[in-house]
Amino acid sequence: MSLEAFVRHLHADGYESGLPGWEVDWDDKPLSYKLYRGLPAVPLSSDIPLTLEARRMPAEPSLNDIGHFLWYAYGLTQVSHVHAAAVQSYHRFIPSGGGLYPNELYVYLRSAAGGPGVYHYDAAHHRLVLLREGDFDLYLARALGSRSDLSSCFGVVFVSAMVWKNAYKYNTFSYRLQGLDTGVLLGQLLETAKRFGYSSRVHYRFLDAAVGHLLGLSGREENVYAVIPLSAQRDIAWIDDGIGAQVQAAADELCRELPAVQHQQFMRSKTVKEITLLSWMNKSAELDTLPPFRRLEPSVRTESGMQSVYLPLVKRLNFDLAAAGRARYSPESEFVLSRVTAQQLAALLHEAAASFAYRSDLDGAGEASPHRVAIYGCFYNVEGVPDGAYRYDTAAHALRRVLAGDHRLRLQQGMILHNVNLFQMPICLHLAGDADHLLPQLGYRGYRIQQMEAGMLLHHLLLASSVLNMGGRPLLGFRAGMCDELYRLSQHGLTSLVQIPIGRCLPRPRLVGGLHG
Numbered sequence: 001m002s003l004e005a006f007v008r009h010l011h012a013d014g015y016e017s018g019l020p021g022w023e024v025d026w027d028d029k030p031l032s033y034k035l036y037r038g039l040p041a042v043p044l045s046s047d048i049p050l051t052l053e054a055r056r057m058p059a060e061p062s063l064n065d066i067g068h069f070l071w072y073a074y075g076l077t078q079v080s081h082v083h084a085a086a087v088q089s090y091h092r093f094i095p096s097g098g099g100l101y102p103n104e105l106y107v108y109l110r111s112a113a114g115g116p117g118v119y120h121y122d123a124a125h126h127r128l129v130l131l132r133e134g135d136f137d138l139y140l141a142r143a144l145g146s147r148s149d150l151s152s153c154f155g156v157v158f159v160s161a162m163v164w165k166n167a168y169k170y171n172t173f174s175y176r177l178q179g180l181d182t183g184v185l186l187g188q189l190l191e192t193a194k195r196f197g198y199s200s201r202v203h204y205r206f207l208d209a210a211v212g213h214l215l216g217l218s219g220r221e222e223n224v225y226a227v228i229p230l231s232a233q234r235d236i237a238w239i240d241d242g243i244g245a246q247v248q249a250a251a252d253e254l255c256r257e258l259p260a261v262q263h264q265q266f267m268r269s270k271t272v273k274e275i276t277l278l279s280w281m282n283k284s285a286e287l288d289t290l291p292p293f294r295r296l297e298p299s300v301r302t303e304s305g306m307q308s309v310y311l312p313l314v315k316r317l318n319f320d321l322a323a324a325g326r327a328r329y330s331p332e333s334e335f336v337l338s339r340v341t342a343q344q345l346a347a348l349l350h351e352a353a354a355s356f357a358y359r360s361d362l363d364g365a366g367e368a369s370p371h372r373v374a375i376y377g378c379f380y381n382v383e384g385v386p387d388g389a390y391r392y393d394t395a396a397h398a399l400r401r402v403l404a405g406d407h408r409l410r411l412q413q414g415m416i417l418h419n420v421n422l423f424q425m426p427i428c429l430h431l432a433g434d435a436d437h438l439l440p441q442l443g444y445r446g447y448r449i450q451q452m453e454a455g456m457l458l459h460h461l462l463l464a465s466s467v468l469n470m471g472g473r474p475l476l477g478f479r480a481g482m483c484d485e486l487y488r489l490s491q492h493g494l495t496s497l498v499q500i501p502i503g504r505c506l507p508r509p510r511l512v513g514g515l516h517g
Contacts, residue, residue, distance in 0.1 A: 003284055006277055007437055007447055010176045011495065013416065013479040022171045030165050030269040032090065032101045033076075033124045037264040042119070042128040044070070052195045052322040060111055061154055061196075061232055067128075069196050070121045072322065073157075073189040074105050092123075093325035094188045094459060095474060097177040102165040103185050104222070106158040106215050108136060110150070118214060131216055132261060139257060142249040143210040144203050145290040147361055148229050149237035157228045158211065159185055163221055163282070164272050172277050176476070179448040180498065182225045183455020188325075190358050190456075191463070193230060195321050201236050202360040203227040204449050205293070205442075208286040209251035216261040220274065223282050225448060238364065251288045285445040296362040296372070296441060309385050309399040311346035316354055319467045328466035330473045331505040335424040338504040342384035344468055345427065346397070348502070349375065351464040353394040356457050362449070372438075373453050374494065375461075376487045377429040378407045389486050402487050410486065417477035420501050427470075427502040430483050431457055435495040454497045461500060471505035474498055 001009070044067030052072060061069075071077075078091040089099055096102070105121040107128070116135050119128035141150050150156065161182055167174040186202065193200045204226060211224050229236055353375070362372075375392040379385050379399075387406045390399040412422045422428060431454050438446025458474055465472040476498060483489075483496040 001277065003281060003444060004439070006172070006281065007439070007444075010173065011480055011497075013481060024169050025271070028269050028271055029168055030162075030267040030272075031124075032099070032165065033122075034104050034120065034162065035122065035124060035266045036120060036129045036131075037266060039263060040130045041122065041125070042115070042130065044126050044128065046126060048072075050322060051320050052192070053320055054195050055197055061198075065196065066107070066109070066155070067126065069192060069198075070105060070107070071126060072192045072195075072325075074103070074121065074123060074185060075126060076123050077326070093328070094184045095328075095330050095462065096181050096184070097166060097476075098169055100166040100169065101181070102161050102163075102174070102178050103182055103225075104160045104162060106131070106160065106224075108140060108156040108158075108214075109154070110135070110137065110156075111154050120215075131263060132214065132258075136214060136258075139210070139214065139254060143207045143214070143251075143254055144227060145206065145248065145293065145361075147239055147293065148201055148203070149239060150229060152233050152236055153229045153231045155230050157189065157230060158215060158224050159189070159226045159228070160215075160217065160222050160224045162267075163223075163275070163278055164267070164269060167275055167278060168269065168273075172275060175278055175281055175448075176451060179225070179451025180455040180458065180474075180476075182448075183452035183457075184459040185455075186226055186228075186452060187356075187456040187459030187463075189228065191321060191355065191460075193228075198230045198232060199235050200228050200230050200359070201238075202358060203229075204452070205287060205290060205361055205445070207249070207251040207254060207288065207290065209288065210249075210254035213255045213258060213260065216263050219282060219286070220279055221272075223285075225452065248290060281444060285443070285448060287445065293361060293364060295364045296438075307401040307404075308393075308396075309390070309401065311349070311397050311399065312343050313397070314343065314346045314350050317347060317351045317464060317467050321463075324463055324466045328462055329471065329508065330462075331471040331508065332419050332473065333421070334505040334508055335421065335471065335473075335501065335503050336506055337381070337424045337426065340382045340426045340470075340503070342382065344470075345379070345382055345385065348427075348461070348464050348468055348470075349392050349394075350397060351467070352457065352460040353392070355460040355463070358456070372433060372450070373457050373497070374432045375429060375457070376402075376432055376483075376489075376496075377427060378411060378486075379427060380406050380408055381426050391487065407486060410482070411478075414479040414482040415475075415477065416479065419477070420473055420475065422501060425501040425503045429461065429500040429502060430487070430496045431498050431500070432487070432489055432494045433497050435490070435493050451497070458498055458500065461502070465502050469504070470502055472500050472502045474500055 117133040161178040
């Protein structure tokens with residue numbers, strides 16, 4: 001199978017099981033967090049603030065501040081026990097496909113708060129594990145294409161995906177899940193950074209081998225998907241093409257500047273299978289050199305003759321991120337049909353779209369243009385909105401109707417795994433992106449970038465739903481082709497990426513305990 005065919009198969013109806021004949025060894029599943037052995041560790045304070053409102057931080061964050069930031073971004077927050085299934089599981093503030101959490105966080109600290117060096121965030125013990133000690137400003141700046149001025153940053157966060165952590169269950173389909181899960185984590189990380197008063201920028205394009213070499217990672221087992229510089233100052237300076245082009249480096253040149261490191265780690269699985277398609281896909285997405293950076297423009301869609309529903313003007317939601325994260329969970333059978341007001345729908349869509357705005361190396365020095373992923377939705381029993389299928393126009397804060405009527409039966413018939421009763425749903429959203437998955441512009445790296453941006457927008461929708469006392473359930477087990485036809489997406493070169501039913505839900509019968517001091 002070619003990689004282009006593999007990408008198409010990832011979005012084909014009924015591909016959730018991956019390759020045929022795959023058997024899951026449940027007794028040999030990996031841990032949902034990475035553990036290093038025999039390395040120095042820096043404990044982080046467990047006296048974590050239980051609320052997280054927007055605030056300003058000092059110019060030089062303390063080690064306690066950094067620990068609190070990492071915990072809110074990706075720490076273990078709750079343990080739950082579902083009596084009926086006799087299942088105990090650990091949770092974080094964000095959802096993950098199958099609750100497997102394939103991502104890991106690393107951080108390069110420039111300040112003396114934890115000692116300058118590269119660390120792994122050990123979520124299981126809430127501590128930093130030292131991987132390399134020293135100053136790596138120049139090395140890292142060149143690995144990022146000399147685009148961000150790291151002198152104004154106190155640290156840099158690396159978000160990786162470990163292949164086996166969810167491939168053991170989902171096989172090749174895990175590649176799609178890893179991109180979405182990474183995006184959800186990025187959404188939480190950037191939102192947390194805002195609450196701590198940090199400015200940030202996401203780098204999707206960097207020298208993979210050089211970054212992996214710095215962290216001591218094997219590209220066959222674990223790959224960095226995004227690099228995020230953080231600053232306590234107002235902004236992170238962007239270096240223009242003319243200056244950056246003078247100091248470009250190749251990955252192999254940088255790798256020769258640092259000795260290789262190999263660290264012992266534990267993941268519990270005794271047998272780790274290599275899945276050829278995943279290794280091939282990750283290898284094909286690597287960048288050995290960085291081409292000139294060009295702004296990635298969103299697709300232009302022209303539509304006419306559509307009936308419009310202009311939503312009420314609303315302000316941004318003012319909420320405690322910690323409380324919203326604790327209240328969020330992904331319902332299945334707990335949804336109950338109830339009427340949604342136009343004000344609630346307006347607040348949901350406006351908050352998600354506004355929160356999604358961020359700065360990245362896809363947009364250069366200018367402001368972010370986060371419209372590469374669009375929001376479509378089918379609405380039923382929403383006050384002031386006639387039943388139908390719509391596209392949300394973020395600029396006009398309006399719904400553009402594509403097809404009138406109640407489409408719940410059609411959507412339910414399009415479900416592959418009937419774990420949610422869509423007849424109980426007043427809101428069923430679909431995120432859509434370019435049908436070519438950005439491959440012409442960014443090659444196979446474009447696919448995972450698209451999935452990450454979809455995951456980021458998904459996270460903000462789920463967070464806003466929680467604030468509005470509703471639940472949201474991300475679903476990939478649906479027939480995307482049917483939804484594409486419903487919204488006439490093919491006319492605009494788009495395809496459905498993820499389905500999110502949203503509505504009122506009853507509390508799930510489970511025991512939950514918090515994991516914080």
